[in-house]
Amino acid sequence: MKREPFFWITISCGLVIMAFILLPLIEMMTAPSLAMLRETIKDKDVVRSIWLSIYTAGLAALISFFLGTPLAYLLARSDFRGKRLVEAIIDLPIVIPHPVVGIAILGVAGKNHWIGHLLSELGIRIMGSVTGIVIVLTFVGMPFYINAAKSGFESISPRLEKVSRSLGASMFSTFFRITFPLAWRSMLIGIIMCSARAISEFGAVVIVAYHPMIAPVMIYERFEAYGLKYSQPVAVWLVSICLVLFLILRILTLRKTREA
Amino acid sequence: MxxxxxxxxxxxxxxxxxxxxxxxxxxxxxxxxxxxxxxxxxxxxxxxxxxxxxxxxxxxxxxxxxxxxxxxxxxxxxxxxxxxxxxxxxxxxxxxxxxxxxxxxxxxxxxxxxxxxxxxxxxxxxxxxxxxxxxxxxxxxxxxxxxxxxxxxxxxxxxxxxxxxxxxxxxxxxxxxxxxxxxxxxxxxxxxxxxxxxxxxxxxxxxxxxxxxxxxxxxxxxxxPFVANFVGMKNLFKASFSGTHAIVSGLRIEIGRTVDSSSQYLAIRPEEIVISREKFSSSMRNNYSGIVKRIENQGFYYEIEVRVKDVSFKGLITKGALIDLGMEEGSPVYVSFKASAVHVF
Incomplete structure (x- = not known):
């Protein structure tokens, strides 16, 4: 069969996009020598900031999970006045420029605001602290978790829950026996998306906490101070470790899928 | 309960x-x-x-x-x-x-x-x-x-x-x-x-x-009327009643009994309606001559719509009967049904 021109347009556009995404990444990943990579990972500062990046992003995902799951469920199951507005508010962190996020958070957490004042009374520091980083990462990552969990809940027929209730299960039992086992995969994908987004955050974090230094800030600093060659190995390590972590999570999910 | x-x-x-x-x-x-x-x-x-x-x-x-x-x-x-x-x-x-x-x-x-x-x-x-x-x-x-x-x-x-x-x-x-x-x-x-x-x-x-x-x-x-239609009484007419008969658009229909004066409708199931080419000689009290208006294939049955003056009756016949009777749109036919097949409400 002769292919139509339309087919060739779709293929060529696809190839251009693949190259556009992959070329710079492959170039970056292969630029540093093995020796340089080995030396970089021996650097305690590098290890510390990669670790800091991973666990603050993980914490942000965990917070999103506990706070966001009930809201995601509510949005998936009920219709109420202003639901669209709530959904739009949840998506706001996605569209706001990143430095603006940092500035906005500082506005509330600073000493001039009563919340900031209260926090400092309690001994909680936002500016230049791990707490501050986690807050910023939660702010930018939460929408990704909520949206993924919400679409997971939406894909479960409410009738399953209705049947469960009619068979004697309370709403709590129904959630833990029916809804959660059917939605956890979407929730896990939400957690991965949320932490991936959090790990990549730079603009907002750099305003709230330059130190302690998360990996993206360190990459930027090395680039500024020493140039491309010195920032690349850190980037390679950060990307590789994240990819491996996400890959492990995905494999775990897939294996469970086959069992189920 | x-x-x-x-x-x-x-x-x-x-x-x-x-x-x-x-x-x-x-x-x-x-x-x-x-x-x-x-x-x-x-x-x-x-x-x-x-x-x-x-x-x-x-x-x-x-x-x-x-x-x-x-x-x-x-x-x-x-x-x-x-x-x-x-x-x-x-x-x-x-x-x-x-x-x-x-x-x-x-x-x-x-x-x-x-x-x-x-x-x-x-x-x-x-x-x-x-x-x-x-x-x-x-x-x-x-x-x-x-x-x-x-x-x-x-x-x-x-x-x-x-x-x-x-x-x-x-x-x-x-x-x-x-x-x-x-x-x-x-x-x-x-x-x-x-x-x-x-x-x-x-x-x-x-x-x-x-x-x-x-x-x-x-x-x-x-x-x-809604229930009649819902349960398949396709012949549903607004009627006026007097004595043991009803009038539907000028057509006199024997119902063989007197009915409640508040009744307004009469209905006949399509399976109760007999359609024939010759005048049907039987005990059926209602016999009319009419013209086939429409024949509709319903799978196992054909629904035949017959026009008698201003009233359309719908009856069901099998495919075999349709061929035997040699009926097509415009054919003159007879429509018959029993007085007891008429439901009134």
Whole structure:
């Protein structure tokens, strides 16, 4: 069969996009020598900031999970006045420029605001602290978790829950026996998306906490101070470790899928 | 047993209005009505799964209007089965046992009984995805009944099934009803199901109950034009009555009895109308000559519309009869029916 021109347009556009995404990444990943990579990972500062990046992003995902799951469920199951507005508010962190996020958070957490004042009374520091980083990462990552969990809940027929209730299960039992086992995969994908987004955050974090230094800030600093060659190995390590972590999570999910 | 009093429900774009209904203990009761009539909402209201605006629902003597669904003893079976996809057949069926204090040996006995009646023993370890439609619905029935509910609600349980499975599941439902103490309330469109299962029934339309009563009564004596049309009385005419006859658009129809002066309509089932080429000499009191207006293929039957003066009668004949009579649009024919085939309301 002769292919139509339309087919060739779709293929060529696809190839251009693949190259556009992959070329710079492959170039970056292969630029540093093995020796340089080995030396970089021996650097305690590098290890510390990669670790800091991973666990603050993980914490942000965990917070999103506990706070966001009930809201995601509510949005998936009920219709109420202003639901669209709530959904739009949840998506706001996605569209706001990143430095603006940092500035906005500082506005509330600073000493001039009563919340900031209260926090400092309690001994909680936002500016230049791990707490501050986690807050910023939660702010930018939460929408990704909520949206993924919400679409997971939406894909479960409410009738399953209705049947469960009619068979004697309370709403709590129904959630833990029916809804959660059917939605956890979407929730896990939400957690991965949320932490991936959090790990990549730079603009907002750099305003709230330059130190302690998360990996993206360190990459930027090395680039500024020493140039491309010195920032690349850190980037390679950060990307590789994240990819491996996400890959492990995905494999775990897939294996469970086959069992189920 | 189930008493619904002045029930009102309003959902976006849909209302149930002043529903009053009572269903007897252990009865098999059927709700009929076109799509959008509110049958499913009424079922869900009884199960506690739809928000009620006003009115009361009682089971036995107990007012359950404000009880949460898990405390009502009302099980529900949906058209799309709603099996829990992550649980095996056995886990699905025994799901409700987690929440009921049922003695273990008794539960075991109940399980075995249901497995046997519904012929499910060989499927215990399967997941729902590997079951046929009929098997899924049998699992859903077992799951609903294992908790010994006082009421079982069935929302068009057969309509998603292939015709072959439909009869099998229908018979299973019948057997389950006869051998249990549960009251069955089922929604369906299918008259075969109504006639083979139900004792009493109600017809709903646009959120209202149009008629409630014995099944035979609904089919033979529809109480309103809507019900008449719904149960297939396609010949429905506005009429004026005097003595033992009626006048429909100037056409005199013998009804062989005097009727209530408030009556306004008469109806005749299409199967009661005899269509012939020659004048039919029999005891039928109503004989008219007319012209075939339209012939419509309905699968096993043809629906023939015959124009007599200003009145159109619809009758059914088989394909063989159509060929034997050599009928086509425009043919002159005779239409006959008995006086007793005329329903008046």
């Amino acid at each position: 189930i008493t619904v009093e002045d029930l009102n429900i309003s959902l976006p774009g849909f209302n149930l209005i002043d529903i009053n209904m009572s269903i007897r203990e252990k009865e098999f009761f059927i709700l009929m009505g076109p799509t959008g009539a509110g049958k499913t909402v009424l079922l869900e209201a009884i199960a506690g799964l739809a928000p009620i605006k006003s009115g009361k629902i009682l089971i036995g003597e107990k007012d359950i209007t404000r009880l949460p669904p898990e405390k009502r003893g009302v099980s529900i079976v949906y058209q799309d089965y709603a099996l829990f996809p992550h649980l095996t057949v056995l886990e699905n069926i025994s799901y409700g046992l987690h929440f009921h204090r049922i003695d273990k040996t008794k539960a075991e006995k109940g399980l075995n009984r249901l497995f046997e009646i519904l012929n499910l023993s060989h499927l215990k370890e399967r997941l729902p995805i590997n079951l046929s439609g009929g098997e899924k619905q049998r699992v859903a029935l077992a799951r609903a009944l294992i908790v010994e509910p006082r009421v079982l609600l069935l929302d068009e349980p057969l309509s998603a099934l292939d015709p072959g499975f439909r009869e099998e599941v229908r018979n299973a439902i019948k057997a389950l009803h006869q051998s249990s103490i549960t009251t069955f309330l089922m929604v369906t469109h299918d008259f075969a199901e109504v006639l083979s299962l139900a004792g009493r029934a109600a017809v709903m339309n646009k959120g209202l109950i149009e008629q409630i009563g014995d099944v035979t009564e609904i089919f033979e004596k529809p109480g309103s």
